[in-house]
Amino acid sequence: MADRNSTAYDPQGVERKWQQRWEERGTNRADLPGAARPFFNLMMFPYPSAEGLHVGNVFAFVGADIQGRYKRLTGHDVFEPLGFDAFGIHSENFALKVGTHPAELIPRNIERFRRQLRRIGLMADWRYEVQTTDPRYYRWTQWLFLQLFRAGLAVKRRAAVNWCPACKTVLANEQVIGGYCERHPDVKVEQRLLDQWFFTITKYAAPLLDNLATADWSHSTKTIQANWIGRSEGAELVFETPGGKRLTVFTTRPDTLFGATYLVLAPEHPLVAGLTTAECRADVNEYRRRVAAMDLVSRKSVEKAKTGVFTGSYARNPATGASVPIWIADYVLMEYGTGAIMAVPGHDERDFEFAAQMKLPVVRVVAGPGQSATTPLAAAEPDIPEGRLVNSPGYDGVPWEEAKRAITAALAAKGLAKPVTNYRLHDWCISRQRYWGPPIPIIYCDDCGTVPVPEQDLPVVLPALEDFRPDDSGVSPLARAESWYRVPCPKCGKLARRETDVSDTFLDSAWYFLRYPSADRDDVPFDAALTRKWLPVASYIGGNEHAVLHLMYARFITMALKDLGHVSFAEPFARFRAHGTIVKDGAKMSKSRGNVVNPDQYVEQWGADTFRMYLMFLGPYQEGGDFRDAGISGIRRFLDKVWALVEAAGTEAQAHGGTGKPSPDLVRMMHRTIQRVTGDTAALDYNTAIAAMMEYVNALRDGTPTRALLEPLAILLAPYAPHFAEECWERLGHATSVMDAAWPGFDPALAVADEVEFVVQVGGKVRGRLTLARGTAEAAAVAAALADPAVARFTGGQAPRKVVFVPDRLVNIVI
Numbered sequence: 001m002a003d004r005n006s007t008a009y010d011p012q013g014v015e016r017k018w019q020q021r022w023e024e025r026g027t028n029r030a031d032l033p034g035a036a037r038p039f040f041n042l043m044m045f046p047y048p049s050a051e052g053l054h055v056g057n058v059f060a061f062v063g064a065d066i067q068g069r070y071k072r073l074t075g076h077d078v079f080e081p082l083g084f085d086a087f088g089i090h091s092e093n094f095a096l097k098v099g100t101h102p103a104e105l106i107p108r109n110i111e112r113f114r115r116q117l118r119r120i121g122l123m124a125d126w127r128y129e130v131q132t133t134d135p136r137y138y139r140w141t142q143w144l145f146l147q148l149f150r151a152g153l154a155v156k157r158r159a160a161v162n163w164c165p166a167c168k169t170v171l172a173n174e175q176v177i178g179g180y181c182e183r184h185p186d187v188k189v190e191q192r193l194l195d196q197w198f199f200t201i202t203k204y205a206a207p208l209l210d211n212l213a214t215a216d217w218s219h220s221t222k223t224i225q226a227n228w229i230g231r232s233e234g235a236e237l238v239f240e241t242p243g244g245k246r247l248t249v250f251t252t253r254p255d256t257l258f259g260a261t262y263l264v265l266a267p268e269h270p271l272v273a274g275l276t277t278a279e280c281r282a283d284v285n286e287y288r289r290r291v292a293a294m295d296l297v298s299r300k301s302v303e304k305a306k307t308g309v310f311t312g313s314y315a316r317n318p319a320t321g322a323s324v325p326i327w328i329a330d331y332v333l334m335e336y337g338t339g340a341i342m343a344v345p346g347h348d349e350r351d352f353e354f355a356a357q358m359k360l361p362v363v364r365v366v367a368g369p370g371q372s373a374t375t376p377l378a379a380a381e382p383d384i385p386e387g388r389l390v391n392s393p394g395y396d397g398v399p400w401e402e403a404k405r406a407i408t409a410a411l412a413a414k415g416l417a418k419p420v421t422n423y424r425l426h427d428w429c430i431s432r433q434r435y436w437g438p439p440i441p442i443i444y445c446d447d448c449g450t451v452p453v454p455e456q457d458l459p460v461v462l463p464a465l466e467d468f469r470p471d472d473s474g475v476s477p478l479a480r481a482e483s484w485y486r487v488p489c490p491k492c493g494k495l496a497r498r499e500t501d502v503s504d505t506f507l508d509s510a511w512y513f514l515r516y517p518s519a520d521r522d523d524v525p526f527d528a529a530l531t532r533k534w535l536p537v538a539s540y541i542g543g544n545e546h547a548v549l550h551l552m553y554a555r556f557i558t559m560a561l562k563d564l565g566h567v568s569f570a571e572p573f574a575r576f577r578a579h580g581t582i583v584k585d586g587a588k589m590s591k592s593r594g595n596v597v598n599p600d601q602y603v604e605q606w607g608a609d610t611f612r613m614y615l616m617f618l619g620p621y622q623e624g625g626d627f628r629d630a631g632i633s634g635i636r637r638f639l640d641k642v643w644a645l646v647e648a649a650g651t652e653a654q655a656h657g658g659t660g661k662p663s664p665d666l667v668r669m670m671h672r673t674i675q676r677v678t679g680d681t682a683a684l685d686y687n688t689a690i691a692a693m694m695e696y697v698n699a700l701r702d703g704t705p706t707r708a709l710l711e712p713l714a715i716l717l718a719p720y721a722p723h724f725a726e727e728c729w730e731r732l733g734h735a736t737s738v739m740d741a742a743w744p745g746f747d748p749a750l751a752v753a754d755e756v757e758f759v760v761q762v763g764g765k766v767r768g769r770l771t772l773a774r775g776t777a778e779a780a781a782v783a784a785a786l787a788d789p790a791v792a793r794f795t796g797g798q799a800p801r802k803v804v805f806v807p808d809r810l811v812n813i814v815i
C-alpha cells in the first residue's frame, strides 16, 4: 500500500520538500524593476541575539508574512525582504560577557537566525538581505550622516546626558527606568556633560505631529508618538529684574500671569550665577552640585518631593508689577522651553506643592461657576471648566481661553511677550562612546576645524580592535586606536584626528527600508527609480515598543531626505499596524521565570505550519494572546482533517473520472467562508479567519468533499500554512505554486447566511429564540413564536393584543 494518497500528513517531509522547491523555482522572488503592482511588505528586521529567534519575533513575522502572501494572491507583486540589525550595545555587551569579539559572534548569530527564519516559511526574498554591520551597508549610513551634517541637521554640542556607569555610555531618556539603567536595574544613572553629536529632529516636530492626523497607522501607535512629541501652545513672557536683566519664561497658561507669585529657573540656567546674591551663594552652589549628579528622568518624576533654593533676587511680574522671588529647582529643565518658568501655585500642581513646601503665596486667578475671587484653594486647580479670570485687574470675568490671547497680545505690544509653540521632543543624540557601531565620518583638524570625510573615502571602516572594552573616561574605545584615528586632514593634509564616537544603532535602522530594493547596489545608497516604484512602504507591521524611537527616527530621516531632494515622499510607511504581545500560561515570558517559548522546539515537533497557525490563533493579532502548549494539537487536528479531505477528493475523482457535484448547502458555506476569510485576513483578524476555515472543514466532513470545494480552501490556507497549502494544491492536481493562484472570489448573494435568529419577547421580556429563514414575513414569524412551547408558557394560549415586529430580528408579543 505505497499509494501516495494514503500517507498520513508528515509536516517535516512536506516542509522540507516545499522549501527546496521555492528555492529552486524562485517562488519568493519579486521582480523589482518589472513589477506591475508593487507591494512592499516590511517587517522589523531583528537584532540577531545569541539566544536565537524569539517566539515574539516569529509571531510578528508570521503576521506580516500572512499579509504579504494575501496581497500576492490578490494580484500584487510582493517584495518581502529581511535583514539584520546587528550593531549596538546589546551585541557588544553580550560579546563582552562571553569574551568573544562581536565581529566573530555576530556572523554566527546571523547564520542561525537566517536558518530559523527560512524554517518558518516566510516569503522572504533573501537576495536583498541587509546587514547593518556590513561596510557595504554602513558606508551609506555614514553617507546619510554627511547629508545631514551639510544641511546643518547634525550638530555637535555639549550637553547634560544620562550616563550609566556600568554600560559606560550615554543612555537615552527612555532607557532610564526610575533613575536606574534599563540594562542594569541596580545601577543608578548619573548626569554628565559631554560633547555629543545631535540630529536636530526638533526642527521637524511640527510635521512629525501634524502628519499623524492623516496617517493610516494603528491608533495606539499614533497616540504614543503624539504624546512623545508633546506640542503645547503658549507664550514667552518677560520678567525684568531691578538690575535690568530680562528673564524669559515659557508658559502654556499666560491667562494665569496675575497668579505668578515666584519664578523658578533650571539650576543650569546661565543667569543663575549672576542672579545669586552673596548670602545665598553657598546654598545655591551646593544645590547645583547635587542636581548635577541626578539623572534626567528622576528630575522629571512627578512623585518625588520638591526641592529648591532661593537665589536672593527678585523680578517684576509684567502684569501686576509686583516683585516676585527667583528660585532654582530641579523640576525645571533647561531642555524644555526657556529653562525658566513662572510659578502659578493656584493652578499648577507642581507649583502648588513647591509653594506649600517653601511657604510661598498662592493666589486664585481663575474661578469656575459657584466660585469667587475669595474661594480658598486647598489644592491646585489646573483645569476649571467654564473658568473665568478673577484677581486679574482689567481681565476679571473674561473666559480663561480668551484671556490667554488677550494678555499675550497686550504684553506683546509692550515687547514683553510673544506667542510660541513648544514641544516635548528632544534632539536626537546619536553619539555613542562605544565600539560596536559605524564610526561617525568626521575629522578634526587644528587648522580647518570639523571636516567631513569626503564621500569617496567612505566607508570609514570600524577597525578590528582586540580590546574594545568601554572605560570610565567617557571616550570611545576607538580613542585607543591611534594608528586608526591619526589621519591627514582631507582639506589641508596636515595630521588630524578622526571622530572616535560611533553612531547610535537607531541610525542604522532609521533607513534600512530604503536600502532593501537597492541592497545589491554599491554605487548608490538607494536607486532613484526603484525607490519611486517601491516606496513608501505599503505595509509595515511591528511592535509598539518601537513607537517612539525607531518609528520616529525613520520618519524624521525620510523627511530630511525629502527636503534634501533624495526622495519624493515625506512619510516612509503608508500603513503601519502594531501587533500584540504573547504571554505564556498567563505570564510575561522571561528567562528568570523559565517560561520562554523556544520556537525551534515547537517547529521540530509540530512543523512550521502548525506552529504558525497556532500563534495566529492565540487571539486577535493586534492584541496578542496566551500561549498554552495544550492548544497546539487542535491546529494539528485541523490540518489532519484537511489532509484527509484532500485525499478523499483525489480518490473520489479517480473513481468517478471527474468531480462530483457539491451540495448547495456546502457551496453556500464555501462562499460564506471565503467572504469571512477575505475580510478577516485583510483586517489582520487572523484568529477569526482560522475559526471560519475550521467551521467550513467540519461541514465538509459531513458532506462529500469535491475539488471545487477544496481548491478555494487550499488558497485561503496558503498565507497561514504555506507548505501545507502547496502540498494540497499539488495533490488536487496543480503543477504550479499555490502562490501563483488567484484568491477565490465569492458571490455575496450566496454568502449571506440564509437563516437568522429572532429574539422572541412577551411583554418586553426575552422568552425565547427562533431560527427562521431570512426574510420570514411577520405573520409566519408570529405564528412560529406562538407555537414555541417556551413562549406559550407566558402567553397562556391567548391571542396577542399587539405585536412589534423587526424583520430578521425580533418578535415582541403583548398580551
Ligand SMILES: [Zn+2]
Residues within 6 Å of the ligand: 164, 165, 166, 167, 168, 181, 182, 183, 184, 187
Ligand atoms: Zn547600564
Ligand SMILES: [Zn+2]
Residues within 6 Å of the ligand: 445, 446, 447, 448, 449, 489, 490, 491, 492, 493, 494, 496
Ligand atoms: Zn586641515
